[in-house]
Amino acid sequence: MDKTFAYRRKEVVVDMPSIAEFQSRWPALFAESEISAEFTRITTIPLMSKFMSELDHHSAKLSRVCLKKGGVAGRKIAEIMASINENDTIATRRACNLKSLAVYLNEDPEKLIKEYLDVNFDNAQSELDMTALGIYVIKHEGADASDPPEDVTRVLKSLNNDGNGNNKHL
Known part of the structure; x- marks a missing residue:
């Protein structure tokens, strides 16, 4: 993958193919293992550990933003966040923040x-x-x-x- 990076970048920037075209030409880039490998190759940082550390770092701010949501979504978020009061572990905090973010974005967690x-x-x-x-x-x-x-x-x-x-x- 690292040998074709410059070619793929040029193809995206110059040719601007649709996602379907790009996916048909480079299907490996849509696999989780390849996405992680590509992220690590470009940044030298493991993707999942970076994502989790940033989620943990911004957890308090993300919680505050989600809890400010009003209406039905706000009530759902408050119910989700109540789990943290019962069991304040890093895993619970991560799960609550991800579920709340889904509700905040009008998705079903x-x-x-x-x-x-x-x-x-x-x-x-x-x-x-x-x-x-x-x-x-x-x-x-x-x-x-x-x-x-x-x-x-x-x-x-x-x-x-x-x-x-x-x-x-x-």
């Missing part, structure tokens, strides 16, 4: 972050296979809110058109 009990793993696996973007949290049956999850999975899949007008996962 349940479509982004899904929680399952370990006994329902088959349901989670079937939904995970059909998801293009999401975060799945698997918890032990009977676990307290303060207990750490069994597993957390990030899903980032590229959708490609199969020629019949149907999207398929790569």
Whole structure:
């Protein structure tokens, strides 16, 4: 990928292809591992650890901004943020901030972050296979809110058109 960076940059800046064209020419750039590798190659900083550290750094400001939202969204955000009072851990703070940000942006956080009990793993696996973007949290049956999850999975899949007008996962 590093050998083709200059060529890809020129293609984006000069030719300005559509996202679909660019994705068909460079599908690897739409895979999570390649995005992380490309970010690390360009910046020499690991993407996920940088994202999490910046999320932690701006957590208080992000919470304040989200809590200022009014109306139905503001009430939903207040309910989400109440979890921090019950269990103030870094994982809870991150989850609450990400869910609140989704609500703030008029998105349904349940479509982004899904929680399952370990006994329902088959349901989670079937939904995970059909998801293009999401975060799945698997918890032990009977676990307290303060207990750490069994597993957390990030899903980032590229959708490609199969020629019949149907999207398929790569």
